[in-house]
Amino acid sequence: MFELEIAILVVVISAVVGPLLVTRYRHYLNNKKVDPIKAAIEVNNLVEEQLDGIKDELDADRVWISQFHNGGNFYPTGKSIQKFSIFHEICTPGINHISETFKNIPVSLFSKSISHLYSDGEILVPNYSKEDKYGLKTFADGTSAKSSYLFALNSINDEFIGTLGIEYCSRVKKLNDEQLNDARSKSITIGTLLSAYLYEGKRK
Numbered sequence: 001m002f003e004l005e006i007a008i009l010v011v012v013i014s015a016v017v018g019p020l021l022v023t024r025y026r027h028y029l030n031n032k033k034v035d036p037i038k039a040a041i042e043v044n045n046l047v048e049e050q051l052d053g054i055k056d057e058l059d060a061d062r063v064w065i066s067q068f069h070n071g072g073n074f075y076p077t078g079k080s081i082q083k084f085s086i087f088h089e090i091c092t093p094g095i096n097h098i099s100e101t102f103k104n105i106p107v108s109l110f111s112k113s114i115s116h117l118y119s120d121g122e123i124l125v126p127n128y129s130k131e132d133k134y135g136l137k138t139f140a141d142g143t144s145a146k147s148s149y150l151f152a153l154n155s156i157n158d159e160f161i162g163t164l165g166i167e168y169c170s171r172v173k174k175l176n177d178e179q180l181n182d183a184r185s186k187s188i189t190i191g192t193l194l195s196a197y198l199y200e201g202k203r204k
Contacts, residue, residue, distance in 0.1 A: 043197040044088070050190050051090045054166060058179055061169040062145070064089040064099065065153070065190065067162035071104050082107040084162070095169050098143050110135075113150070118160050122184070123150040126174040144169040149180070151187035155195030164190055 051063045064086050071083030083106050086099040107114055113134040116123055125131060125148045128140040140148060147168040155161050164187045175183070 062167040064165045117152045121152045147173045153191035
């Protein structure tokens with residue numbers, strides 16, 4: 001079963017990234033005794049490479065990844081509290097980082113936008129001064145974002161595990177269809193990388 005999952009993963013990644021990334025990650029997956037710190041570093045480096053590529057290709061000011069996690073428990077039942085945090089972020093010089101602010105954020109505070117991401121897979125806001133259908137204007141004001149493009153990150157089992165955010169702070173930016181499709185492809189790649197790492201941790 002392990003070999004079958006590797007084969008499926010390689011096919012998915014191959015559809016959206018180059019042979020070099022596939023070879024590197026296949027080597028990582030086949031190494032069953034990999035040190036957990038080394039594994040995290042390698043996966044994080046691969047993800048950072050993807051973010052760098054997105055920032056350069058789309059000339060974005062800020063690119064980030066948030067992931068859902070358990071942020072504690074409700075009283076008195078002990079039911080898990082669903083939260084999200086920004087774990088990866090790359091900004092151009094002069095653009096403020098937001099990862100320190102967006103840590104352990106309850107999903108309930110962004111229920112409208114997260115619900116839309118869950119159902120439709122993306123939120124496209126070319127200009128915050130003209131629209132705020134998803135209740136993100138306050139978020140945009142606090143992060144200086146003038147345009148935002150958000151894409152759901154899904155696991156290899158199609159579970160919603162996080163969000164890829166691409167933002168423009170220095171100016172309004174409307175992405176064309178080719179650029180949007182490129183961002184969608186990158187979100188598939190990143191979701192696959194993150195989920196493979198998370199599932200690998202469960203096996204060990």
